[in-house]
Amino acid sequence: MWPLYLFIRAIQQRGKSLKGKRALRDRARNQGSGDNLPLEITHYLSSYISSLQQRGIDGLATAQMAGALSNLVDALTGLERILTTPVPWGVRSITVFKVVTDLLFISTKFICGP
Numbered sequence: 001m002w003p004l005y006l007f008i009r010a011i012q013q014r015g016k017s018l019k020g021k022r023a024l025r026d027r028a029r030n031q032g033s034g035d036n037l038p039l040e041i042t043h044y045l046s047s048y049i050s051s052l053q054q055r056g057i058d059g060l061a062t063a064q065m066a067g068a069l070s071n072l073v074d075a076l077t078g079l080e081r082i083l084t085t086p087v088p089w090g091v092r093s094i095t096v097f098k099v100v101t102d103l104l105f106i107s108t109k110f111i112c113g114p
Contacts, residue, residue, distance in 0.1 A: 038076050045069050 049065050 042069060042073055042076065045072075 045065075046069060049062055049069065052065075053059075053062050
């Protein structure tokens with residue numbers, strides 16, 4: 001697996017999709033303009049607010065819209081930060097252990113009866 005991360009971008013350009021943390025980070029860093037729908041929506045809304053300001057619509061209303069758009073962009077930034085943050089190994093191992101033990105408990109309950 002070591003040299004694979006050197007060729008991720010080349011492999012993705014050929015149309016193959018890769019899985020894993022490195023591929024996820026690479027996709028998050030190098031997204032094209034059409035891949036991020038929330039970003040396109042915020043771009044459209046900001047251009048709409050700009051056109052309203054140029055037409056002379058009430059300044060208070062456009063300021064409130066711009067403030068709401070700013071809050072939306074802040075939320076989008078926080079979600080992208082969560083997307084690119086790796087889960088620590090300890091949390092993953094505990095979660096896997098808990099899921100496996102729960103599944104074993106449930107399966108033995110169904111096999112042995114109530």
